Every structure is written in C-alpha cells, then in structure tokens.
Amino acid sequence: MDKTSRLILSISVFLGIVSCIYFICLFFKLPQLLLFAFTILAFFTTYLYIYKENNTFNPITQFTLLHYFLFIICIFILAQNCYNLSLKHGQWDAWAIWNYHAKFLQDSVNWKKLFQSTECDHPDYPLFLPATIAFFSNLLPKNLLLLFPFILSLLFTFLIPYLIYSQLVIKNKFIALLIFYLFCQDVFYITRGVSQYADTPLAFFFLAAFVCMEYADKNKKYIALAALSIGICIWTKNEGSILAFIFILFYANKFFNQRTIFYSIGGFLIPIIALLLFKTACTSSNDMIAAQNIHSFKRLFVKEGSLMIYDSFVKNMNEHFYYLKVGFFIYLILCIFQKRMPDKKIFLLISCTLAYSILYLFSPYGLDWHLETSQNRLMHQLMPAWVYVISLKFCRNKDNVNFYI
Amino acid sequence: MKIRFQSILLLIAFIVVSFLFYNRINKEQDETDKLNKGLSGLETIIPINGNITIKLINTKVELWCWARYLLGPRYIASKTNNYDSVLTIGTINLKDSLYNAYSKDLKIIWQNSDDQYCYFLSCKQ
Numbered sequence: 001m002d003k004t005s006r007l008i009l010s011i012s013v014f015l016g017i018v019s020c021i022y023f024i025c026l027f028f029k030l031p032q033l034l035l036f037a038f039t040i041l042a043f044f045t046t047y048l049y050i051y052k053e054n055n056t057f058n059p060i061t062q063f064t065l066l067h068y069f070l071f072i073i074c075i076f077i078l079a080q081n082c083y084n085l086s087l088k089h090g091q092w093d094a095w096a097i098w099n100y101h102a103k104f105l106q107d108s109v110n111w112k113k114l115f116q117s118t119e120c121d122h123p124d125y126p127l128f129l130p131a132t133i134a135f136f137s138n139l140l141p142k143n144l145l146l147l148f149p150f151i152l153s154l155l156f157t158f159l160i161p162y163l164i165y166s167q168l169v170i171k172n173k174f175i176a177l178l179i180f181y182l183f184c185q186d187v188f189y190i191t192r193g194v195s196q197y198a199d200t201p202l203a204f205f206f207l208a209a210f211v212c213m214e215y216a217d218k219n220k221k222y223i224a225l226a227a228l229s230i231g232i233c234i235w236t237k238n239e240g241s242i243l244a245f246i247f248i249l250f251y252a253n254k255f256f257n258q259r260t261i262f263y264s265i266g267g268f269l270i271p272i273i274a275l276l277l278f279k280t281a282c283t284s285s286n287d288m289i290a291a292q293n294i295h296s297f298k299r300l301f302v303k304e305g306s307l308m309i310y311d312s313f314v315k316n317m318n319e320h321f322y323y324l325k326v327g328f329f330i331y332l333i334l335c336i337f338q339k340r341m342p343d344k345k346i347f348l349l350i351s352c353t354l355a356y357s358i359l360y361l362f363s364p365y366g367l368d369w370h371l372e373t374s375q376n377r378l379m380h381q382l383m384p385a386w387v388y389v390i391s392l393k394f395c396r397n398k399d400n401v402n403f404y405i
Numbered sequence: 406m407k408i409r410f411q412s413i414l415l416l417i418a419f420i421v422v423s424f425l426f427y428n429r430i431n432k433e434q435d436e437t438d439k440l441n442k443g444l445s446g447l448e449t450i451i452p453i454n455g456n457i458t459i460k461l462i463n464t465k466v467e468l469w470c471w472a473r474y475l476l477g478p479r480y481i482a483s484k485t486n487n488y489d490s491v492l493t494i495g496t497i498n499l500k501d502s503l504y505n506a507y508s509k510d511l512k513i514i515w516q517n518s519d520d521q522y523c524y525f526l527s528c529k530q
Contacts, residue, residue, distance in 0.1 A: 004408050063407070071411055079418040088430045089437050095474045103477035110453050113480050147427050154426075158419055162412075169408065 001053075001215050001222070004166040008159050009208055009225060010050040015152075016205065016232035017042040019131035020274035026111055026131075027277050039135075050225060063173070070177055078161070078184035082154055082194050085187065090149060090196030097122055098129045098198060099149050105134035115282050124283040126275065128236040129198045149196045156200045157193030160207060160384045164391065167211055171395035179391050188320040192380045199377045202236040205229045206243050207384040210345060214392075216254055223260045226251075227267025235271040238286055239378065242355050250348045291364030299361045309360050312371040316379055324383060327390045334393060345389040352382055440468065441475050443494075443519045447526060448476060450515050451490070457481045458488040462495035462503065464522060490514065490528040497523055 001009075018039055025035040063071075089095045104114035105127065115123045133149050140148060161183035168176035183189055193200045212226035230247050233240035248255055255264040299305060317325050335342050356378045363370045451457060459469050459481050472492065473481045481492065491511070495503050500523040507513055511527040518524065 002408075004412055007412070063411075068410075072414060075414055075418045079422045082422050083425050083429075086426055088433055088435055089474075095437070096470050100474045100477050103474075107453065107478045110478055113454065113478060116480060144427075146430055147423065150426055151423050154419060154422060158415060162415055166408065 001211075001219075002166060002170055003051075005163060005211065006051050006053065008163045008166065009212070009229075010046045012156070012159060012201075012204060012208060013050060013225065013228055013232070014042060014046040015132050016128060016228070016235065017046065017270055018135055019128045020232075020235060020270045022131045022135040023105070023127055023274050024277065026105065026108060027281070029108075049221065053219075067173060067177065071180070074177070074181050074184045077181075078158070078190070081184070081187060081190040082157060085191045086150060086154075086194040088146065090153070090194075094149065094196035097125060098196060099133065101125070101127065101130035102133035102137065102149070105130050106137055112282070122287075124238065124286045125198075126235050126237060126240070127278060128201060128232060150194065153194050153196045153200060156204045157190060160193075160200070160204050163204075163207065163211060164384065164388050167214075167388070168391055168395050171392075175391055175394050179387060182323050182387075186323075188376070189380065189383070192377065197377070198237050199381050202233055202240055202243075203381045203384045205232045205236060206240075206247075206381065207388055209233070209247055210385050210388055213251060213254065216260075220260055220263050223254060224263040224267035227255060227264045228271065229267075231268045231271030231275075235275050237381075239356070239359075239381065242359070243352055243381075246348060246351045246355060250344060250351075288359075288362060288364065292362060296362055300358070302361070305361050305367055308367055309357050309371065309375075312375050313357060313379075316376045320376055321379060321383055324386055324390070327387070331390045331393050343389065343393065349382060349386055349389060353379075356382070437471050437475065439519065439521070440471050443517055443522055443524050444472060444475055446517070447492075447515060447524075448479070450526065451476065451479050453479055455479060455490065456488045457490050457492055459483050460491055460493045462493065462499055464494055464496060468494055468522075490526055493525040493527065494522050497521055499523065 021038045021042060022035065024030075025038070087094075090099065100121070101114055101123075104111050114121075129152070132152060136148050136152075137145055161180050164183075165176050165180040168179060206229070208229040209226045212222040212229060215222040216226060230244045234244050254260060331342070331346070356375075360367060360370060360375070457476075457479060459472060461468055469481070469483050472494070482488065493503060493507065497518060497520065500518055503523060503525060504513070504516070507525055507527050511529060513525055513527045515526040516524060
C-alpha cells in the first residue's frame with residue numbers, strides 16, 4: 001500500500017482506538033494517567049505498525065501541471081462546499097444525539113446518567129463519535145469545544161475522497177481525478193459529511209476495510225487492519241454490525257484461516273471489548289429490536305412495504321447518487337462485454353444494500369417517515385465503498401485508458 | 406510534482422476551513438445560542454446528578470432538545486414523575502402570569518427572560 005493511504009488509515013484507526021480506550025478507561029474507572037499512557041501507546045502502535053513499512057511500495061508518480069491545477073480546483077470546491085454547508089451546532093442528530101452523548105462521556109463520574117435517559121436519546125447508539133469527541137474535548141480549552149466535532153466531521157469528509165484518490169492515482173490518474181472531483185462537487189455528500197453525524201465515519205471505516213482487503217494477500221497486517229476497521233464500524237453505529245456481519249461472511253476464508261486468524265482476532269479485539277462492555281453493562285435494547293415479535297416476519301411478505309422501499313430507494317438514487325447509478329450501469333456493461341462475472345465485492349455491497357432495505361420492513365415506525373428520515377443516510381454510508389469498488393474496475397487496465405492528465 | 410504536495414494542499418484546505426468555521430461560529434448567533442444566553446447561570450444551580458423536568462408553555466417543542474443539549478450532562482426529562490425541580494420556559498407575554506402561578510405552590514430558585522422567552526427554575530416549597 002502506498003504511503004498516503006497508510007497515513008490516512010493510521011490517522012483514522014488511531015481515532016477509533018482512542019475512542020475505544022477512552023470508553024474502556026471510563027468503564028473501569030482507570031486513572032487519567034493510564035488513559036494517556038494507552039493513548040501514547042496507540043499512537044506509536046499505529047505509527048509503527050500501519051504507517052511505517054520497511055518493504056514499502058513507493059510508486060514514483062509524476063503529475064503534469066494540468067493534473068496539479070485540476071486537483072487544486074477540486075480542493076477549492078471541496079473546501080468551499082464544506083464551509084458553506086456546515087452549521088454551527090451541526091444538524092439535528094449532531095446536537096440531539098452525538099454531541100449530547102459526548103457531554104456525558106466527558107464527565108468521568110456521572111457519565112452513566114446517559115443510559116438512564118429514555119426519551120428520544122438513543123442511549124443504545126455506539127460511542128465512537130461521542131467518545132472521540134469527549135476525549136479530545138477534555139484536552140481542549142472551552143472556546144474550542146464547538147470546533148472539535150466539526151473538525152472531526154471535516155476530517156472524515158476529506159479523508160474518504162482522498163483515500164479513494166490515493167488508491168486510484170497509482171493505477172489511473174484520470175479516473176482518480178474524476179472520482180475526486182465527483183466527491184468535491186457532491187453537495188449531498190458534503191452536507192452529510194459536515195453534519196457532525198456518525199454516518200460519514202462509518203462510511204469511511206467500511207471503505208477502509210475494502211481498501212485493506214485489496215492488500216491482504218501481500219501483507220497479513222492488512223487483515224488485522226481490515227478487522228480493526230470493521231470492528232470500528234460496529235463501534236460507530238448499530239447498522240455497522242450488519243455491514244460487519246456481511247463483510248466477515250464474504251471474507252471468512254481470509255479472516256479465519258490458520259495463517260491469519262490471530263491477525264483477525266488482534267484487529268477485532270479492542271473495538272469488540274469496548275462494544276461488549278457497552279452493550280452488556282450499559283445500554284438498553286435497541287428500539288428496532290425491542291419492537292419485534294413473532295408476527296414481525298409476516299411483514300417480509302407485505303408487497304406495499306417492499307414497493308414503498310424500492311420507490312424511495314430509486315428516488316434517493318436519482319436525487320443524490322446519480323453518478324453512482326451511471327457508474328454501476330457502465331460497470332455491468334463492461335462485465336457483459338468482457339464476459340466476466342462482477343467482482344465479489346459488488347455482491348458484498350449488493351447484499352449490504354439489500355440488508356439495509358429489508359431492515360425497513362421491520363420498522364416499528366411509520367415506514368414513510370422512517371424512509372424519509374434515514375434511507376439516504378444509509379445509502380450515504382455505503383456510497384464511498386460502492387464508488388471505490390466500481391472505479392477499481394475502470395482502473396484495472398492502466399495502460400489502455402490513461403489520458404495523461 | 407508528487408502526491409506529497411497534494412497531501413499538503415489538502416491539509417492547508419483543512420486548516421483554512423477549520424479556521425474560517427471557528428471565526429464564523431464566534432460571530433454567528435442562532436436560536437440555540439439565544440437559548441443558551443437565556444439559560445446562562447443555570448448550570449451552576451442545577452447539580453449534575455439532579456432530576457429535572459421541563460415544561461414548555463406556548464413554545465416550540467425543539468426547545469426541550471436544545472435545553473437538554475445545552476445543559477448536558479445534566480439529564481432533563483420531559484415525561485417523568487421522578488424530579489426535584491422544574492424548568493419552565495414560556496413565551497415572554499406569559500411572564501407575570503407564570504410567575505404568579507408558580508410562586509403560589511412552588512419555590513422559584515432562579516428566573517431569567519429575554520425578548521422572546523421567560524425561564525423559571527422551581528422546586529417544591
């Protein structure tokens with residue numbers, strides 16, 4: 001893996017580990033000194049294990065001035081959109097859920113009060129975002145408290161397109177730049193990105209797992225890194241467990257063979273410990289799960305519900321993810337012309353999309369309202385991984401399709 | 406030119422956006438900030454582990470969520486019987502009638518008002 005991608009992964013994974021460590025330290029009432037010792041250890045581990053690589057692959061990529069110029073324009077558009085679309089306190093869920101939970105976690109004595117609340121608080125939501133905000137907010141002066149949640153959301157909004165770009169640019173500069181531009185001009189992606197919600201970090205870690213699996217055969221540490229990314233997905237949002245389950249199922253042979261199982265366990269370990277402590281000892285049950293009963297499965301066969309989900313999916317696709325739709329169709333046409341089956345990753349992503357859609361059939365709320373308020377966010381979580389997997393297909397034949405930009 | 410320069414450019418953009426956002430939020434005043442001003446001083450009175458409920462009189466429902474966020478990590482419930490004090494937020498034209506109604510049966514610990522709302526924190530006498 002190239003140096004830039006490793007840098008991006010080490011920064012994000014460090015944040016993931018810090019949030020887990022912070023929560024574990026809160027849970028066991030460990031002293032602050034130990035928390036900082038663990039944090040420093042996490043920093044050096046991610047630096048030495050992920051970023052530093054002896055047998056490193058350093059592609060000597062020279063860019064033309066035109067490429068450089070277009071890249072600067074993309075960054076300018078991205079920066080301007082991020083600034084214009086951001087809100088002081090974030091969007092509704094940011095202050096009503098994520099940043100609100102962070103305020104509880106900042107208090108090492110009374111943090112468990114968070115789990116007493118039952119009115120629209122969602123105390124069952126995993127704690128990647130609140131714990132990261134809480135950890136860094138405790139270190140910051142008071143006048144920067146509103147800034148940090150924004151910085152965190154901005155970071156992931158920047159890192160997603162840049163990770164895809166750094167992965168593609170060594171294969172095909174034109175495709176890399178085109179994909180980067182599509183993200184930078186995507187108002188929906190950036191609005192969700194800087195909303196201070198947990199959807200964008202989840203999207204990032206899911207994407208990171210795909211990127212790591214690309215290198216799993218070359219270096220086993222990427223198995224550990226993929227496992228860690230998938231673990232952090234579960235630690236970021238409840239939906240992350242669905243994504244993780246499907247991902248592990250598809251890559252079970254890579255995660256759980258004799259040569260890699262210890263790497264996988266090592267990767268999963270920290271987020272799973274944090275999650276188990278959180279789910280078993282702290283939180284109440286999830287509202288979706290609690291509302292299910294023996295008759296819930298009958299909803300699977302209600303035609304109206306499925307049609308409503310499909311219509312909403314198509315509407316969202318046309319409104320917010322049009323380039324993904326175009327890319328997917330071109331991908332399918334390419335597969336037909338090349339007489340090849342679509343990649344395993346495509347089936348994985350289709351399974352995730354289907355699982356997310358089926359989930360709505362079990363919704364205890366009004367389906368209309370539930371689709372309206374959350375389906376586009378679920379699609380946003382999968383979108384970067386979709387874009388990455390599809391664009392990989394267009395980058396395979398580097399020498400054939402390089403426009404020398 | 407190598408990819409390292411592109412990373413540096415991205416980092417510069419990241420810092421500039423953060424800085425501009427910081428400047429903007431220091432100047433910008435939205436409804437949450439207005440409520441924050443109205444509730445200022447309350448965080449020193451309400452203990453972190455206190456049981457508080459909220460009553461909204463002729464106001465937006467969102468005010469409960471905003472108040473809860475602003476006063477966090479104090480937990481403010483809207484539907485509970487287990488409370489020791491009540492935070493009441495009403496429109497400013499109700500200030501006197503609310504004060505008279507509350508001061509009969511309850512002890513008003515703290516009050517404040519702005520051009521839109523009046524705020525009372527009361528407990529049983």
